[in-house]
Amino acid sequence: MRMEDFIADAPKADAQRAGGCGTGTCGCKSASPRDDRAAALAIEGDTPNSTGVDAARRWFLKSASAFTTLALAPGVTLMAYAESTPAAAQTKARAPNEIVSSKNRWGLLIDTTKCADGCTGCVSACSKENGWKDTGHPRTDAQWIRKVTVKNPKNGATTSLPMMCQHCAEPPCVDVCPTGASFKRADGIVLVDKHICIGCRYCMMACPYKARSFVHEPLEDQKAHAPRGKGTVESCTLCVHRVDAGGTPACVEACTAAGHGAMMFGDLNDPASEISKRIATYATRQIRADLGLDPGVRYQGI
């Protein structure tokens, strides 16, 4: 994790913890919901005692806007809260000597109804964060996350959604890896140990989600927090370096920043977490649930 990420994120995170998205781009029209309440309170001092028609009209308009603001603010605030929580850091930074705990199970909830067709903000953010990029060889270039368009051939209904490592509770990639390079952390994050990956690609054969990429070419300009290696396999790490530092994955952050709020990150094991509440409230789906892999990535709206 780069220090500037922490610094840049800090004020935003404060705003998020206060209930707003922190960016003003999620629809709450403020850096924080506190601003909405402040706007409403600021006009309370005005009265209709001012003279003249203009004054009366001004008073009427102010009262109307105040009423509107007061009436809508809680709703807007709630919406802002709901939409902003995905980016809100629900994690607690893990101390360097603290063992990863199975008390947590980190996961994602993707609301496909909010995922804009054509938007690839999550993909770009992941690429930038982890250093994988387009080298002009689309067949062999790594893609840790991709946008998949799903069309119903019967009625033409189309859905767009991000697809990445599903961080399964029963990951086939981990089962088949001969050396144990593919492994699942106690908190559910599925990773590849680049030091013992022999590049056999059996995990790629086993993954039902086509979530893994093989590094087909020599690499340069790697990110220190996301080491890669020619001849080894890689996939979404759920931005484990951010999660361990108490942050959220780059894709989630970008989706929220873009105002879509289609991605939510959180602890599936914590019933009080926003993601768990949402999953308990709305119908969500695991892709290829028939395989019984219990993916940590859930989808809403499909």
Added chain:
Amino acid sequence: MARVVYREHEGGNRFWMALAGFGALIAAGLASAYYMEHNGHVVTGMDNQVVWGLPHVFAVFLIVAASGALNVASVSSVFGREVYKPMARLSALLALALLASGLIVLVLDLGRPERLIVAMTTYNFSSIFAWNIFLYTGFMVIVGAYLLTMMGTGLDQYSKPMGLAAFIWRLALTTGTGSIFGWLIGREAYDAAVLAPLFVAISLAVGLAVFLLVVMALFGTGPNAPGPELRTRLGRLLGIFIGAVLYFTIVQHLTNLYAAEHKSIERFILWDGGVITRVFWQGQIFLGAIVPLAMIFLGPKILSRGRLALAAAFVILGGLAQLYVIIIGGQSAPLVLFPGMIETSSFFDGSTTIYVPTLPEFLLGLGGVALALTITLIGVRVLRILPTTLADAETQT
């Protein structure tokens, strides 16, 4: 039965020329492996969808042929057929050579072949791949010991139990190889228990076919070459093995056709998969099964050298075609994330991959075949592996 006398191969021009040719192919294979490792797999036809390419087809072929090449030894030691005994040593040697070569091709196609030591020392026992490492090394040890019991003075009494152990182990080995694919739950083309016995059947057929060609090449057309009775016997055994492969192939595809969820992959393999469909029908079924079956069972009862050799060559071609369909075809078809839906993405979701192997991949595979034959040639040159004659008993003087 008359006492069998074994001897070292006497060499000769043809022998050394063959060895030189195989040496050149091995060098080309090694150069290809270096080229692929140096530049990365971007120089191959493999990509993020077809992750196992032609080297795997060759490697798996050599591995299954290895266990099948042991057939003749097994039939003589385990099932007591004395007529096959003179060929048992060659059978075991060829099995070892094929397995070693297949594994070398497999290792050289790894993304990080220099980490072989990691694969040998760090195991994940939930992986069938890791189990296979034990199955392969165990096969080497058991078949090596079996060969020793057949060749060592006074060790003959142990050859039957060692032969039985090798026979059981080779069944486990091929079951393990089939399970590499059969236990893949995520891909429609695999995820089928029938793949394990299918691989056993493929190994029986291609292993015997390779063995037959090697025997005929080593003994030439002289008076000591396999006699008509032995040829016919081996040819009919090959025919039975081809039938077994066909049987399991039919079971595999009929089972898939019955399940709606597998219809798309069956349609791809059997009907509209382009190259894969052609390789299936023309290569695997017609040339690899129907033609050799007709050559063996139709026509004169006694199999001529030419007929048997050609039938064996077709079986090898069919085996390669079948493994190509299983390995490449199974990956070329798109993964289904949302059954019944049309999927598209920049990562080629929903689209069929047309895999075009490159020359280095082909040379790496061919280098593996050449290595197997080289090991065999060196073995028969320095060890008393070959019987002085394979002519039928009644014609021997």
